[in-house]
Amino acid sequence: MSPATEELSPRRREILAAATTVLARQGNRGLTHRAVDREAGLSEGSSSAYFRTRDALIGALGDFVAARMSADVQAMGARLATCPGDHERATAEVSRLLLGWLEHPDVLTARLELSIAATRDGDLAERFLEWRDDLVGMVREVLAAAGKDGGQSAETLVAALDGVLLASLMLPVRRRRAFVVESVESMLAGLGTNPGTA
Template sequence: MSRADEELTPRRREILAAATTVLAQQGNRGLTHRAVDREAGLPEGSSSAYYRSRSALLGALGDFVADRLAADVEALGGRLATCPGDHERAVAEVSRLFSRWLDQPDLLAARLELTVAATRDPELAQRFALWRDDLVAMVDAVLAGAGKDGGASAQTLVAALDGVLLASLLLPPRRRRTFVGESVEQLLSGLGQTTS
């Protein structure tokens, strides 16, 4: 459990988990206090007692989702740091993380919804910039450890991996893992060939 998650009361975690589902299934326009209360099975007005405005709910949800992504990215970076230059291990670790995210499609879809919302909301954009910067820095370090040029390549790889995740959600669930594994292999192999 992350530090930010430890600061949440069980009720706030319950509300934000329900908000994640609502956002994933109904989109940004469907995210209302009433919809969150219904999803959580709470009396009407419960979520607004904790998050007074829609903006407060959206901001807390941004932190909630980004915190989970940041914890996963940090753990991935730690595992990859132990095997610099091991292409097969890097592909396996990234594919494993993506497969785990695919097992939580609401979290992944909510993250994508929040990313789009962040293009119009500077505060939300700031929240998401932190975990993305961490991800790019981790990829950059992995590339450097493998003797490859990072920098712009790390930014490009992260953007391409984001695209893989989005595309995977458009596929039938039974095809997602294979698509993710093959795509990660192609991206990491292509990067190795062009930057070595």
């Protein structure tokens, strides 16, 4: 069973949280057992006792980050289920999701770093499919409830949201909220075709 589906021990969680910070701040090349041990304040060799190889560490980190993203998406889905067809609420919830991720930039940056690595690693790519598929499905439902095309448009929107997140990370913190909210409002309003106007 992977760390994404089992209860992590406190020490494993501590190591993976430190690995998230190292990956976010030093990039893929900087992610070493030694750097993780230093970040976690542990004696040298501690992280390798739990994740013996770098591949094992990266795989566990992929599960750790993906599980966190998936939990956030599922929580948003539960809230949206209480108000089907409410475009204003949907816009607010998607904005809330992105802004919540931006409040933890190390997790978001680590996810982006892992996503790049996943283009060369099929096993790592699989770790991100569940939460992304959940998000695409929820966006599809939001669009369909609003009378819009919920097919390929949902995939397009989720890809665009990734772009908004990346652009947000490069903005001053004070500008991020307005940028995210305006971007989400524009994208949700502009994608798809209303059947009555086609």
